[in-house]
Amino acid sequence: EAGVAQSPRYKIIEKRQSVAFWCNPISGHATLYWYQQILGQGPKLLIQFQNNGVVDDSQLPKDRFSAERLKGVDSTLKIQPAKLEDSAVYLCASSLQPTSGFYEQYFGPGTRLTVT
Amino acid sequence: ILNVEQSPQSLHVQEGDSTNFTCSFPSSNFYALHWYRWETAKSPEALFVMTLNGDEKKKGRISATLNTKEGYSYLYIKGSQPEDSATYLCAWVNNFNKFYFGSGTKLNVKP
Numbered sequence: 040e041a042g043v044a045q046s047p048r049y050k051i052i053e054k055r056q057s058v059a060f061w062c063n064p065i066s067g068h069a070t071l072y073w074y075q076q077i078l079g080q081g082p083k084l085l086i087q088f089q090n091n092g093v094v095d096d097s098q099l100p101k102d103r104f105s106a107e108r109l110k111g112v113d114s115t116l117k118i119q120p121a122k123l124e125d126s127a128v129y130l131c132a133s134s135l136q137p138t139s140g141f142y143e144q145y146f147g148p149g150t151r152l153t154v155t
Numbered sequence: 156i157l158n159v160e161q162s163p164q165s166l167h168v169q170e171g172d173s174t175n176f177t178c179s180f181p182s183s184n185f186y187a188l189h190w191y192r193w194e195t196a197k198s199p200e201a202l203f204v205m206t207l208n209g210d211e212k213k214k215g216r217i218s219a220t221l222n223t224k225e226g227y228s229y230l231y232i233k234g235s236q237p238e239d240s241a242t243y244l245c246a247w248v249n250n251f252n253k254f255y256f257g258s259g260t261k262l263n264v265k266p
Binding site for chain 1: 159
C-alpha cells in the first residue's frame with residue numbers, strides 16, 4: 040500500500056512570497072488533515088477534510104492560508120503572503136474512517152518551509 | 156487552554172537500557188490517546204491507539220499504559236536499540252474528535 044505523498048519536501052521562500060504544498064493521501068482514505076509543526080512544538084491541526092468538505096478549520100489563519108481537497112482525493116495548502124513565523128514543517132495525514140479519534144492517522148514525510 | 160505535555164523533552168540512553176516517558180493530558184472529555192514515532196526525515200508512524208482507562212498495549216519491545224482518570228500515559232521501551240532513536244509524540248483526542256499533540260520526547264540511543 041503506497042503511503043501519503045507530499046511535495047515538495049523542502050521549500051525556501053522570502054517573506055511576502057506565496058507557496059503551495061501538495062498532498063496525495065492513501066487511496067480510499069476519507070479524512071485528510073493538514074498540520075503545522077513549528078520547531079520545538081507539537082503538530083497543530085490547521086484544517087481537516089471529510090471527503091471534499093471541511094470539518095474543522097478553526098485554527099487556519101484564513102487571511103493568508105487556504106486549502107482545498109480536489110474531488111475528495113488530493114489536497115493543496117497555500118500560504119499567500121508568507122510571514123517569517125510560517126517557517127515550519129507542514130504535515131499531511133489521512134485516515135481511512137470517517138472522522139473518528141479511534142483510528143490512527145497515516146502521515147506523509149512533511150514539507151519543511153523556511154521563510155527568510 | 157488544552158495542554159498536552161510530554162516529558163522529558165529529550166533523553167539520551169545507552170543501548171540495552173530500558174526507558175520510559177510520560178504524556179499528560181486533560182482528564183475530562185477524553186476520547187482516545189495516540190502514540191506516534193517519528194524518525195528524522197521519515198513520516199510519523201502510529202504505535203498505539205488507546206481508548207479505555209487501564210489499557211495496556213504492546214508492540215515488540217515497546218509498550219504503553221493509559222490512565223484516563225488522572226490524565227497520563229506512559230510509553231516504555233525495553234532494551235533500547237539505536238534504531239529506537241526517534242521523537243515519540245502523543246496526541247490526546249477529545250470527544251469532539253479533535254487531536255491535540257504534545258511536543259514530543261526526543262530519544263537518542265547510543266551504541
